[in-house]
Amino acid sequence: MSESQQNPAPPAGPEDRGFVGRSREMDLLRAALAEAKDGRGQVALLSGEPGIGKTRTAQELARYAETQGFRLLWGWCYDGEGAPPYWPWAGLFRTYVQQTEPDLLRGQIGPGIADIAGLVPEVGDKLGDVPEPTHLDPEQSRFRLFEAVSSFLKRAAADEPLLLVLDDIHWADEPSLLLLRFIARQIDDSRLMIVLTSREAEAAGNPTVIETLAQLSRLPAFRRHILGGLEIDDVRLFFRSEAGQDADADLAQSLLAHTEGNPFFLGEVIRLLASQGRHGQGELGLPQGVREVIGQRLRRLSDRCIQALTTASVVGRDFDFRMLGTVLEDFSEIDLLELLDEALEARLVEDTPGRSDRYQFTHALVQQTLSESLSASRKVRLHARIGEVLETLYGNRPENHAAELAHHFSQAAPVLGIEKLVHYALMAAHRRPGHCGQRGILSGHRTVEGHDHPGRRERLSTGDRRVPIQPPEDSGRPGHRRARRAVRGRGHGLGDAQARRNG
Ligand SMILES: Nc1ncnc2c1ncn2[C@@H]1O[C@H](COP(=O)(O)OP(=O)(O)OP(=O)(O)O)[C@@H](O)[C@H]1O
Ligand SMILES: [Mg+2]
Known part of the structure; x- marks a missing residue:
């Protein structure tokens, strides 16, 4: 899992876009x-x-x-x-x-x-x-x-x-x-x-x-x-709020038919149409299925941006700038900032509320689409690399991040073996509060179950130690934010994207 053992504050609701129906x-x-x-x-x-x-x-x-x-x-x-x-x-x-x-x-x-x-x-x-x-x-x-x-x-x-x-x-x-x-x-x-x-x-x-x-x-x-799909009147309101103009009856019907009133699909399809300058046309020829919709939006990004996001998708739903930069060793810091700005502008990622230098995918489906585009063997290797980078980043205090490390090493087991997986899974088990007993500990690490490791049960059963889960340190690097603002200042900002969409 990503360092997102941090549970961010309540999501900052998208105040700028209207809530319709319901x-x-x-x-x-x-x-x-x-x-x-x-x-x-x-x-x-x-x-x-x-x-x-x-x-x-x-x-x-x-x-x-x-x-x-x-x-x-x-x-x-x-x-x-x-x-x-x-x-x-x-x-x-x-x-x-x-x-x-x-x-x-x-x-x-x-x-x-x-x-x-x-x-x-x-x-x-x-x-x-x-x-x-x-x-x-x-x-x-x-x-x-x-x-x-x-x-x-x-x-x-x-x-x-x-x-x-x-x-x-x-x-x-x-x-x-x-x-x-x-x-x-x-x-x-x-x-x-x-x-x-x-x-x-x-x-x-x-x-x-x-x-x-x-x-x-x-x-x-x-x-x-x-919750079911939005009704046709709500689809019209949704379109107006997203696109800043009214949808004619055919367009509204077509949107409803293709998205079944699912607001996420609707938002994706409307943004796709906007990016193609096709607002207001009756015949949509919309892509089927959200994966395809997301795929089309992804294809508008530069190859390097997709590469960065695909790697990030293996880290998790949210990810830290510094760790992603270390995994992507061929990307300079400023390159990566520009690429993430590209993704911010496309609304595929957003800042994690209250956490400097963390980003999150705007929707789990975006992360899933990216991650599923990788072959199994590539994914295994990426997990291995991410696990090793995290190990270095956390230095001699890996205990607070043991569950996250265990996750990546479990996915990387086909190339790295199970030694590290077992090491961190046991470490995580020893640090769990709440005394769920052996059953709870094992259920949290199903991956350990599949491997025969001498002494495993004995050691797991001593895992009832009251050590608090520490949040991972915030890597807070305000310099990145400044750089990002500077990049946005050059006309690539979200505000510009919004203005273009609405204009
Ligand atoms: N009634 C609504 N009016 C306007 N926008 C909406 C409405 N409902 C959802 N949205 C927008 O649609 C998108 C998807 O909604 P949301 O994330 O709440 O879905 P979800 O059901 O929680 O999905 P998931 O199961 O993936 O968590 C968001 O961008 C959200 O702001
Ligand atoms: Mg949700």
Whole structure:
């Protein structure tokens, strides 16, 4: 996985582009929020296909919730093996902890401080002395952690109503889902609303997610919203907002037919048309399928830009400038900045909110399309290279990044063997908070299971050590930003692209 064990703050919603449709869902979600504000906790699930607008709908609700005095906690789940357990929860609490005044925070966390600090190391940074937790067997420790988190949330919600969003739970690890179930059962008298988003098809392939949703759906405060495609009127509004002009009836119908009202597909197709100067034509001849649409947009980039992005796609959904530069040794720093600006302008990547010198693909489908364009053997070699670069970058403190290293070395096993994979997988297992026991540890590293490694089970079973997951250091290099601004100043900026599109 990428260094994105950092869970960025809530995605900065695309304020410049209008949110269309979804009035029925938004009415219901706003009503649920009002219930939660009155002390009747709520759980809502937004489900649907990729790109249908689950995250965006949650963002719109979050924006509204903030006007209603709610505090927002946003966590998202990682697509891939190697994420430590509870990663979405750790990310969700990180910003809260950082932004809450110490005395208030101490009171809200209460006696569970040792367990909470194991999950969110920032608690120790903020509150200083954190006691060592007493050691219990894994099941008991897990229960104690769940109790601690749930009590913390309830106390925090008593001070201020909370909207808690867990994005992409189809990718959540098993312990995170168990914690979700535990909390959801206890919030009926709390000022807390939980919003989950999930891709329907991917959730269907994950038994723990299915079981979690089945259990949640039995709660009286649970409501599921299945998002379908936008209607024709919304497609027209969407077009107007994207293209700055009206679509005639044929164009709107054609867009609807080709995209089935999926906002992501719509956005892609409209941008493609704009780039070809074909707005306003009745006969579209649109490409079928989003991969093709994305592929067409990618083909407009320079070869070197595609090469850089393809490598980045193997790093993960988000990536660090410095590490990408090291992997791409033939690219100078300034070259790479220009190439990333090219990708920013094409809206294929965006800055990661709150993280200098990190970028993320604007959509998982963009990353997937790029990564799938590589042959299996090339991908294996790239993982090997990325793993080795990360090992060098993290120097003699690899512990905090063990899961990420294990991920790349597991993918690189066909060329590098399994020694490093086993080394880092064990290191990651030893550093997990929450005491999920051997079953949890092994499930997080399915790749280790397949290999016979003497002593593995014995060593894994000692992995119940309370060491907090540290966030990877921010490589913060403001010089890059300045250089990028300078590049943008030469007329390649996003603003220019927007102006051209709208003009
Ligand atoms: N109702 C809407 N109005 C305008 N734009 C929308 C709407 N819904 C989604 N979008 C835009 O469509 C794109 C895809 O939406 P989003 O990322 O929310 O999809 P998703 O369902 O979360 O997809 P995934 O399963 O891949 O996470 C985004 O650019 C988003 O801003
Ligand atoms: Mg989403």
